[in-house]
Amino acid sequence: MxxxxxxxxxxxxxxxxxxxxxxxxxxxxxxxxxxxxxxxxxxxxxxxxxxxxxxxxxxxxxxxxxxxxxxxxxxxxxxxxxxxxxxxxxxxxxxxxxxxxxxxxxxxxxxxxxxxPATGHSEGVTVAVLTTDAKGRDPRHTAAVRDAVVEGLRDGTLVAPHHRTRTPGVALVGGGPGDPDLITVRGRRLLAEADVVIADRLGPRDLLAELPPHVEVIDAAKIPYGRFMAQEAINSALIEHAKQGKSVVRLKGGDPYVFGRGMEELQALAEVGIPCTVVPGISSSISVPSAAGIPVTHRGVAHEFTVVSGHVAPDDERSLVDWPSLARLTGTLVILMGVDKIGKIAETLVAHGKPADTPVALVQEGTTAAQRRVDATLATVAERVRAEDVKPPAVIVIGEVVKVGPTA
The missing domain is CATH 3.40.50.720 (NAD(P)-binding Rossmann-like Domain)
Structure with a gap:
């Protein structure tokens, strides 16, 4: 036998x-x-x-x-x-x-x-690998073959086309904070299967170079009709290409539902009956501080963290943020899209009781090769941003966790 x-x-x-x-x-x-x-x-x-x-x-x-x-x-x-x-x-x-x-x-x-057998799974397919030579079984080699096949199916490097008709639709894919390796396995696979990719400026741009030549890539930042019509135009582009029977990926930075306007896009698609899949992504609010050595929570230092949009100033009538309440919190405050408003934000927090010497860190281009970290306090952050020429995209972390680091 x-x-x-x-x-x-x-x-x-x-x-x-x-x-x-x-x-x-x-x-x-x-x-x-x-x-x-x-x-x-x-x-x-x-x-x-x-x-x-x-x-x-x-x-x-x-x-x-x-x-x-x-x-x-x-x-x-x-x-x-x-x-x-x-x-x-x-x-x-x-x-x-x-x-x-x-x-x-x-x-x-x-x-x-x-x-x-050594088994693995990828989107409804089970890969099972057995050694054919009964006398020369090598479990490590079998597992390695399994891993290579599954990884190839997941990231699209091993192409196995569907022969049954695919259902056209849209996938809202969270691309993560910038490093192409931080997109989810499912997100990468959907990219490999896409006919059209509508990409954000903050999405993992390096992944676009890996797409086959036939894939149409649309830069969402360059869709016409001007700044305030851009979202409406993006919705129209998603609908137009999906109605043509194409598989469309909307590649977004971070997570689609964390200041990504993903629900607006899903609602627009639902109104016209286009199916939509949402693929969560790693949010920059957590991953970028982590990449810079900052834990948003730490035992004995911070028991909570709050993520806030800083795209409008605290005194702007459009702001929905309760800044006085945030000033009273003892945990970590993470601000996205707030580089150009950080001076006013810092002033508001201090005015409502946050100590002026509260540590602040700005992490620019987090998780990418261009990442850099600038440290300050609420009292000095506005000047530090100007002196260091900090530019978006940058994640701002406010709180005692900024000073937490590896012990010697």
Whole structure:
């Protein structure tokens, strides 16, 4: 038997009895997939890891706190044998053979009737890799092949076109703070499948160079009709291309719903019946301070953080921000789009009780090769911005966390 390769097959285990012997690390790794498959899982083990115990407490598995006994595999469709007792494993695999139950053994693959492949998932596809040479099994190589295939499918470097008709529509994709490696896996895959990409100035621009030549890239910053009509024009462009049956990605910086006007775009699409997928992104409000060595929360320093738009000054009648209340908070204040208004913001915070010596950090072009950090206080920040010529995009962090750093 060992001279022949294993026959690959997918087991449909929903509602079917699966017996797992042993509650250690092997079971901890394998149980989530069995739970996701809908199996009726019966665990036999005198002890279990905390994670396995939590699965039992949650009702995801049935746990018998004892050692294996003859008959435990009755009515099972599949068995995973992973105890630390070789003799018990041998008896259990012998029972599996008698009962014609496919059986995996963690301690002796040669005595098993089934092997667990290295598996991964990408958008409805399960990749399962088995070594074809029974005598030369190399689990690390198998896992490496699995990882390469899954990663390629996820980031679009391994192209596997859909042969069924795709449903046209729009994806609002959060591109993250700027570093192209910080876009989500799903966002990168949707980019690779797009026919049209409408990109923000603050989106991860380097990713656009990777798109195939046939993809139409539209710079949202250059859509006509002027500054105050730009959003309306962007909505129209999304609708126009989607109605042509194209797959459209609206690539935005950060997260679509954090000062990204993503809901406005979704509402416009919904009004005309165009389906829309929202892919969250890493917000610059958290990631940029982190990249500059600043935690927005820290034990004993800040128990909360507040993210505020600074695109209008505190004394502007359009402002919706309660600046006096923010001045009384003891946590971290993160301001986006506030570089040109920081002087007025600092004055307002101090006027309402925030200490003038409160630390401030400005992080320009965060997560990119051009990143730089400028430190100040509320009393000095306006002058520091002028002296250092700080330009947007920059994230402003106000609070004691600015002074928190690695200890020697």
């Amino acid at each position: 060992a001279e022949h390769p294993a026959y690959p097959v997918g087991l449909r285990l929903t509602g079917r009895r699966v017996v797992v012997l042993g509650g250690g690390q092997v079971a901890q790794r394998r149980l989530p997939a069995l739970i996701a498959a809908g199996a009726d899982i019966f665990l036999v083990s005198p002890s279990a890891t905390p994670s396995v115990e939590a699965m039992a407490d949650a009702g995801e598995i049935t746990w018998q706190r004892r050692r294996y006994e003859e008959g435990d595999l009755e009515n099972a469709w599949y068995a995973l044998i992973a105890t630390g007792d070789t003799e018990a494993n041998t008896r259990a695999s012998a029972e599996a053979e008698r009962r014609r139950v496919w059986c995996v053994r963690s301690d002796d693959a040669d005595e098993a009737t089934a092997w667990t």
